[in-house]
Amino acid sequence: MAELTVLQALGPLSPQLVLLLAALLVLGLDLAWGEKRRGWLPSVALLGLAGTIVATMSLWGRREVLFGGVFVVDPSAVFFQVIAVLATALVILMSIDYFEGRATYTGEFYSLLLVASLAITLMAGSTDLIMVYLSIELLSIVSYVLTGFMREDRRSNEAALKYFLYGAAASATMLYGMSLLYGITGSTNLEEMAAVLGADAGGSMSWVVLAAVMLLLVGFGFKVSAVPFHQWAPDVYEGAPTPFTAFLSVASKAGGFAVLLRFFLTALPDLSVNWVGLIAALSVMTMTVGNLMAIFQKNIKRMLAYSSIAQAGYILIGLVCWRHTLGAYGGGISGVLLYLLAYLFTNLGAFTVVIIVERATGSNEIADYAGLMRRNPWLAAALFVFFLSLVGIPPTAVFVGKLLIFSSAIRLGYYGLAIIGVVNGVISMYYYYGVMRQAFFLPPKEDTPIVASPPLAVALGVTLVMTLGFLVFAQPFIQLASWSTL
């Protein structure tokens, strides 16, 4: 891979540039247009995202190194860019009606959301500790603001405070690990670090490397909400504006996984320390705690928070199986990527239903889902499909991800992990069934039908079609994922 000059680098960087311009444009137009035409801002943001997707498509399958190895464009980075942009577009569709009567300054929301999307696309390509830190921090700071976006809402405030305090401490801990790694290797570039660490494999420094890696895992684990760094998730998911909760659960998590994959597979591939064991332990804890805690939840956003924690646990199995690259669809790593994409559509779909119900009933309690089938049968059926997918029942989307990840685990002989994963899938059926029981078998508290407004209906339609037809529509992504062995 030849290095590009700064001017030539603008081409591979075009998705980020378009996103940045779109964010600034939305902010500027919000100021210039004032109250009357604010309704157009989501459309402007969506146009910006469409431009970003076009720019991203031009990078399909390319591999470039930019700015002296600080940033790369490769299939996995492009894959995460697609995830970030798709998630942001769907979240914008979900937000349009959500903020009606809840918040006035919505222009800033869309602008900041685009910046969050930009941060994730940067995280996906960072190959230098400084860039990794900067992009994680960009996402974090924007996320704190967006979590507390409904300033008058006490829960939103509280969620932002908790997110901020956990996040600041986690990122400081991660930075301390980074400073140790820099001290050991004398470089912040992941490739150069790999060379130094590989030469020292099993040497005198390996215990410091292990300590540094554990410190780094605090920061990465916080972003993907892995147990034991998950405590923020339920409160933040409950208090944040629901569209942003949806964003956190899929896009922010995907960004965390992008960094996790990049760091471990670039800087530590030769097992100079036993990080696979660490990740496996993290995965088991995350799956089990997430699923067990979800059982007790009364609020659907909290339940989905714990469910999302559990999903992170399944995805971590894919990282454990990173060596497995057999088969047409690749192995562990492409499993992780496809799982994240499938999870994006499924979980955003579930959150769309949550928003539609929240707009009608003003509540997120699971008990208020009673009789959803009588109030809107389509909504109840859609929620059923999304929950089937979250459990991993064929032929839904997440099934594809689970199949890839669990089959990689079995091929590599991680039977224990695969069994724990499947058992956890069975546990998760219980709490999803709890919501389904309310929706299908209990009488409604009110008889007024629940109607989805047009943007929400579009979001619901897209996610539903993609969840059911993932294997049909996702072929190009499956191919892209199979190139993404890093």
Next chain:
Amino acid sequence: MIPLSWYVLVSAALFCIGLFGVLARRNAVAILMAVELMLNAVNVNLVAFWRYGEPQAMAGQVFALIVFTVAAAEAAVGLALFIAIYRSRDTVAVEEIDLMKG
């Protein structure tokens, strides 16, 4: 010249004091101050490793610069959030901010 290990020890001590502060303090502003201590520990580490490693390569120093710039941005956002909380509840003591749990 003072050996490198002294700097690393000071940094480790600073980091532990900061971490203790984060876990033990009850006031959100005090927790933020403790986080800043942890970040200072990082900066001491980075600059010391840079000075004792390859002073021609600027990575460590640049990293330290970026760390405290971002820390300032983070503190600005954090304090804004604290003010929003304080306006609605008249407190920033974390054990009293407990609408959501479980």
